[in-house]
Amino acid sequence: MENDGEKGKGGLTLRAVFVAIIITIFLAATSAYIALRLGAMPWPVIFAVICSGAILKALGAVGKATNVHEINVAQAGGSIGGVLASAAAFVIPGIWLLASKGNEIASMEPLSLALICVTGGILGIALSVPIRRVFIDEEKLPYATGTAGANILLAGDGGGRKARIVLFAGILAALFALARDFVHPAAFDVVLLAGAGLIIYLYPMPLAVGVGYILGKKISFDSWFLGCLIGWALLVPMLALSGWEVAAASELARNLGMGVLLGSGVGFLFAYVIPNAKKIFFASSGKHTYVALAASVPAFIALIIAGVPAPAAFLAVIAVWIVASIAARMTGETDIDPYEQFGIVAVITIAAIYGLAGSGAAVGAGALFAIALFVTVAAAIVGDIGFDYKSAKIIGTRAGDIVIVDVIAVLFAAASVPFILEVIRKSYSGMLFTSAMPATQAQLVASSISGFAYPNVFVIGFAIAFVLEALARTGKIKLPFSLMALGIGMFIGFLLSIPFALGGLLREYVKRRWPERQEDGIIAAAGLMGGEGIAGFAAAALIVYGVGASSVYYSLIAAFALLLLVSVWFARRK
Secondary structure, three states, X not given: OOOOOOOOEOOOOHHHHHHHHHHHHHHXXXXXXXXXXXXXXXXXXXXXXXXXXXXXXXXXXXXXXXXXXXXXXXXXXXXXXHHHHHHHXXXXXXXXXXXXXXXXXXXXXXXXXXXXXXXXXXXXXXXXXXXXXXXXXXXXXXXXXXXXHHHHHHOOOOOHHHHHHHHHHHHHHHHHHHHHHHHOOOOOOEEEEEEOOEEEEEOOOHHHHHHHHHHOHHXXXXXXXXXHHHHHHHHHHHHHHOOOOHHHHHHHHHHHHHHHHHHHHHHHHHHHHHHHHHHHHOOOOOOOHHHHHHHHXXXXXXXXXXXXXXXXXXXXXXXXXXXXXXXXXXXXXXXXXXXXXXXXXXXXXXXXXXXXXXXXXXXXXXXXXXXXXXXXXXXHHHHHHHHHHHHHHHHOEOHHHHHHHHHHHHHHHHHHHHHHHHHHHHHXXXXXXXXXXXXXXXXXXXXXXXXXXXXXXXXXHHHHHHHHHHHHHOOOOOOOOOHHHHHHHHHHOHHHHXXXXXXXXXXXXXXXXXXXXXXXXXXXXXXXHHHHHHHHHHHHHHHHOOOOHHHHHHHHHHHHHHHHHHHHHHHHHO
């Protein structure tokens, strides 16, 4: 039974805002780390629901009791940090990659980075308000993750037992990751097989298992691992046996994977947008459109401050207006929002328009990265807030409260992003852009701006994936796998693909063996992600800011071990 989210009950309290800020900063740190390690970022909604419920119920034990609307508002703001930070992590490291290869490109100033994240996020929220009526109220799009979060809240266990599952899984994952990295900080990988260009590594990584579990067997095993096999168990060995250097063969496989990844995303857009153009582009009507127009002005100014030429900044704002409805509908119908690919398409389109203008002017690489970041952030926020609107509709929480808390969360998340990315850059510089921390999307963004090592191979992968995705989306064929995930697997290789695939297989086993425990498994997987994510980021931050590595690992291991003992003691008392 759905309620009117606009006339629903309020849950916007100072306590809810405080909890939302805490969770959004936590998720910003962990999600940036996860996005760079895996090249994938599941929606953090369920984690935010569980943590919000647990914290607010604990606060209610010493003060006024909480309610489902207050928890719903807190989780809505809490999830913002995860998607905003992952959007930035999908783009900004591309600048570091190009600079490391000798390209003359300056890092984005922290103020410019924060301003683009703030204005892009707020414009995304502003554009979501008028389209909510169409996609949530009229068409009742499923927004599966938001519906799942609402069902957890309605079941009355936003905290409680589920919170304990998240806590225990997170602590165990953190302890394992810290011990692993202390033994071998660069990458504790094990060579399972090597020869003829085929090198299979196993990297014990709880968060990869957790992400694979959440996304399920079709994505993690049938698609991602299949792509890994095609690229690294078939293509690379064949090229090596025919005389190619393994490094060159590996780069070719990565370029083919990038083509498949982007081609599937663009194919999805074209096959999806054209038949639904009327519903998509005329959804943003009504008085709230004027608010979006007002939010466009500071966004335009922020882009200019970041070095984007005024005409290109204007085109970027227009791109976000177009992208917002597409991202909202795609997320609502499929739970998929390829937000970094929206940024890539915008960059390629704007650069092409400048080229066709023939004025001799060009948009520099730094400006293109700023545009990519702006569009990516806006598209990510539009997708995430759609889940919040759906949850509000089901539960009966006032939609206006969701908007307010999300705006506040964007401000805090955006302010923390420059610090978070700088910590990761300094601490993991030796791992970035390797198989241990591939930063897949950032490499794709960078290559889209600077060019590919094997452009013809990229085009072949793009064309094949574009055609297959378009045929699948129009019902002409049925694909047993996801082309986007297959492309990522072709890019990444075995190191992370094996634990990722194991997570998907584990979920399939639980589904068949203990079907009543599926939700508990997803919640535990969210704990694995959060635990290793915060352990990795916390260790990096302490080392970067002057604490010795040995002291950091000893201290964090002791702290998490103590937390585990305290948690067990409390659980046994109950």
